Amino acid sequence: MVGFKPSDVPPPLGVKMASAGAAACIADIVTFPLDTAKVRLQIQGEKTSVQNIRYRGVFGTIATMVRTEGPRSLYNGLVAGLQRQLCFASVRIGLYDNVRDFYTGGKKVNPGVLVRILAGCTTGAMAVSFAQPTDVVKVRFQAQMNLDGVARRYSGTMQAYRHIFQNEGLKGLWKGTLPNITRNALVNCTELVTYDLIKEAILRHKLMSDNLPCHFVSAFGAGFVTTVIASPVDVVKTRYMNSPPGQYKSAINCSWVMMTKEGPSAFYKGFVPSFLRLGSWNVVMFVSFEQIKRLMMVTKKRMETTS
Structure with missing residues (x-):
């Protein structure tokens, strides 16, 4: 994928998965406040804010x-x-090249857009099956207000997993799986495919060389396109995951309630932080991903030569 030409020796699957997971964690640490702000804006209007906080x-x-x-x-x-991210990014990003090559039958050809989209949707959907419980807990913590006199749903990460399992069962830990699969399949294929296409166009027209500025522009452009396409599903996912049992019958019911009570604009609540977060997240992640991957390859080669 990014940074490797067809003539380059492709890195092993383990290197790509480890690099993707580590890079995604770095990007999350840098951009997490934007993600938290996005969640708060997305759930605003769902219920009256504590102490009229807006x-x-x-x-x-x-x-x-x-x-x-x-x-x-x-x-x-x-x-x-x-x-x-350790569960999710390592699968959706780390497996992307391998799944894409699988769909091309292992042929050394430049894959078309449809093949790339299919590969992105596939790895995005696969990743959700591993990471869904962590996503549920993350969203609920981000939505939780830390105010004096206000009861908190959870006191710690492991306590949250236990509480959800004890009170809502396995179904609670996998709550919102369908909208999350839809959202992450959209995000993954749009993010990776748009990044590849923008970068290829820049290099083909010789606007930039394959370096940091090129990666920055490609990643930021991919972040904007991804936000536009995935924002409605992302808002529904956040609302549904954060909701107490019984508030919504399903993710579709959640969408209907949002539409009838708040109007179409509700589906784009938190768009600016979503865009800022995805744009900056993509930049940090892709740059980190390339550097970590190359460092791991160099380290691997050194170990092989000394052994």
């Missing part, structure tokens, strides 16, 4: 959270978020 814009949301709940609130759910 969030206005991404930076207004961050400022309000810091003022009312303290700076640590911006990293609510980080542990679950890192657990999610």
Whole structure:
């Protein structure tokens, strides 16, 4: 995928999966406050905010959270978020090349857009089956307010897993799987395919060389396109995952309630933080991914030569 020409020796699957998981964790640490702000904006309007707290814009949301709940609130759910990336990114990004090559029958050809989309959808959907419980816990922690006098649903990550399992069963840990599969299949294929296409176009027209500025532009462009396409499903996923048992009958019912009570604009709540987060996340992740992958390949070669 990114950074490797057809003539290059492809890195082993384990290297790609480990590099993707590590790079995604780095990107999550850097951009997590934006993700938390996005979740707060997405659930706003679902119920009356505590003490009439209102969030206005991404930076207004961050400022309000810091003022009312303290700076640590911006990293609510980080542990679950890192657990999610280790399970999720290593599969959806690390397996992308292999699945794409599988669909081309292993032929050394430049795959078409449809093949890339199919590969992205496949690895995105596969990753959800592994990471869904971590996503549920992450979203609920991000939605949880850390205010004095306000009861908190969960006190810690492991306690949250236990509480959800004891009170909602396995179904609770995999709550919102369908919208999450839909969302992540869309995100993965749009993100990876758009990145590849933008980068290839830049290199083909010799606008930039294959370096950091090229990666930055490609990743940021992929982040914008991905946000536009995936935002409605992402909002429904967040609302449904965060909801207590019985509030919505299904993800489709959640969508209908949002449409009838808040209108179509509800599906794009938190768009700006979603875009800022995905754009910056993509930049950090793809750059880190390439550097970590290359470092691991160099280390592997050195170990082979000395052994």
